Amino acid sequence: MSDATPSATHPLWTPLHLSQCDPDPIVQFRRWFEEAAPVMAEREAVALVTATPDGHPSARMVLLRHVDDRTFGWYTNYESRKGVELALNPVAALLWYCEARGRQVRVEGTVARAPEAASDAYFAQRPRGSRLGAHASHQSTPLSSREELDARVDEVTRAFDGREVPRPAYWGGYRLTATRVEFWQHRESRLHDRILYESDGAGGWCLTRLAP
Numbered sequence: 001m002s003d004a005t006p007s008a009t010h011p012l013w014t015p016l017h018l019s020q021c022d023p024d025p026i027v028q029f030r031r032w033f034e035e036a037a038p039v040m041a042e043r044e045a046v047a048l049v050t051a052t053p054d055g056h057p058s059a060r061m062v063l064l065r066h067v068d069d070r071t072f073g074w075y076t077n078y079e080s081r082k083g084v085e086l087a088l089n090p091v092a093a094l095l096w097y098c099e100a101r102g103r104q105v106r107v108e109g110t111v112a113r114a115p116e117a118a119s120d121a122y123f124a125q126r127p128r129g130s131r132l133g134a135h136a137s138h139q140s141t142p143l144s145s146r147e148e149l150d151a152r153v154d155e156v157t158r159a160f161d162g163r164e165v166p167r168p169a170y171w172g173g174y175r176l177t178a179t180r181v182e183f184w185q186h187r188e189s190r191l192h193d194r195i196l197y198e199s200d201g202a203g204g205w206c207l208t209r210l211a212p
Contacts, residue, residue: 016185016193039100102186114173
C-alpha cells in the first residue's frame with residue numbers, strides 16, 4: 001500500500017463517497033466483487049481470522065464460496081484449528097483485498113455451521129481429488145512425513161475406487177452473519193476513504209465515515 005502512485009492518476013482507483021454507497025453492505029460488497037473480476041486472479045480469496053476464548057488470534061486464507069443477504073461463507077474441516085476455535089469462540093473476521101483497485105472490505109460477525117444440505121451439495125461438486133483429500137487429511141494434526149499423507153491418499157483412493165466419495169461428517173461449511181462491515185478505498189497521501197456499516201439490531205444498517 002505505497003504512497004508512490006497518486007490515486008488521482010490511477011485508472012482503477014475511484015473515491016468512495018458516502019452518498020454513493022448502497023444502504024446494504026452486502027449489495028455494496030457484491031458491486032465491488034463484480035468490479036474486481038477483470039483484475040483479480042483469485043477473487044474469492046479472503047483472510048479468515050479466528051481466536052481462542054482467551055483471545056489468541058490466528059489467520060489464514062480461505063475461499064469465499066457463499067454470499068447471501070446477510071452471511072458470508074466458506075468450507076473446511078471442522079476439526080482443523082479454525083474449526084476448533086470457532087466451536088469454542090464462534091466469532092470471526094474476514095478481509096477481502098483487491099490490490100488493483102486499491103480496495104479492501106473488512107467483515108466481522110458471529111459464525112455458525114452451514115446447513116448439512118448446503119455442505120453436501122458443495123462437497124458433491126468439488127473435484128474428485130479434493131473430495132478424496134478431505135478424507136485423507138486430518139487437517140492441522142502433525143504428520144511424520146509427506147509420505148505418510150501420500151499413503152493415506154492412496155488408501156482412500158483404493159477404498160472409494162469405482163464409487164462416489166461422500167462428505168465426511170467432520171467437513172462442511174460455515175456462515176458468518178455480518179454485524180460490522182467496513183469498505184476501504186485507497187486515496188493519495190494515505191487519506192483513504194473508510195465507510196463503516198454497523199448493524200442497527202433491527203435488520204438495517206447505520207453508515208459512518210471513519211477517519212483514515
